[in-house]
Amino acid sequence: MAGKVALLLWAQTLGLAGAQTTQLLVEPPWRPAVPWDRVTLTCQGLGTTGATTWYKDGQCWWLEGPDHFTVTESGSYQCDRPGSGLSPLVTVSDGPLVLQVPARPLLEGDTVKLRCRCRWDLLVTEVRFYRGNKELIKTLPRTELSLSPLHLHHSGRYRCRVWVNSGVSRGWQESAPVTVTVHEVSLSGVSVSAQPPGAQVALGDCLVLSCAVAAGTGPLSFTWHRGGSGTLLGTGPNLELRRVGDSDSGQYHCRVSDGDSVEESVPLNVTVLVPVANVTITPGPLSHQVHAGDAVTLRCSVQVGSAPVTFTWLHNGQEVARGPVLELGKISVGHSGTYRCVATNQLGQDGHRVFRALSPELALEVTPDSPWVTAVAVNVGRTLLFLLLLLAVIGGCHCWHRAAARKPQDRAPTGVPWSCHTSGSTSDQRRPARIP
Structure with missing residues (x-):
């Protein structure tokens, strides 16, 4: 769809059912178009875009031109594409007053507004609308006429008149007539199908x-619309959305005309599935603590999306690696922080970025009290205890040797209890008692 909205001006000659004819689309979607709206004309048909021939006021105007351009001059425009022929006519009016009608097929039951517009910003005090020679409303403070809902009797030629009260121009001004055609809904069995099935993409x-x-018989013309606005998305029996965006979700329907009647299909709901990036960590949940020295692996995946997908890893907001798997190996305290991955998908040679999915943050906290640290602490404690015991043994042996090295006179006699010592002189006390 390329994000561009254009309006189909009905082909004057309808091709066979399903056959493609050259179409001329105009943006903004009003007829007649006015150059002060910065009008863009787009030619759609078979062949290459460089093979477009443009005609202005019935004369060849641009050979091998582009498929679209911005109008700068009033006139009647047509385009030609090899293989699908000449497009219908588009009129660009540069008159001072115009009555504009939505440039789309008008069906019974539609809501339509006709708008009366002045080229310059003039002071308008009165507006009158006519169908044929019959005046519909004498005075109207607004410059729009609402026809809601549309009936077959609303068909006809409309014009508007305004009373201009300004220093430059004062008096009545009248627009050129514009034709309103209301189509009857008489075809049956118009339906829309999708590929992939279910219209989920x-x-x-x-x-x-x-x-x-x-x-339905006879030549058929197809137009595609979204929602209730009637905005044209394409022509032909098929509508291809090559690269859907997240704003393409909504209800789509087609309108089919045999030239006399128009029928609209039941809306088909299209759902665009937006990719979501998921981050998983091995081992453990999304937010947890791991131990220093553990082997940690982060993995990123996309729930919805088409290959090729590019994964980028961020640590505390800074890019650190690419790929669906981030191997941190044996981590340290410096690996703590937040991790998330960014998944992007680029399709086509133009490098068009289809999506950019950002995963939730993964909080990783690395603690130093790992089993390896605990084991080292236990072994160090045991070693210190062994050294203390060894020092105690060495100290005990040293004291024993010092005691053994004392002089004999400093030691008490052996074999004789201290209680058997006499109370005589020192020399007597040192001698053992005689037994009579």
């Missing part, structure tokens, strides 16, 4: 919608 993938008619 991943961001950046391709979605193809197909419009089919169960009952």
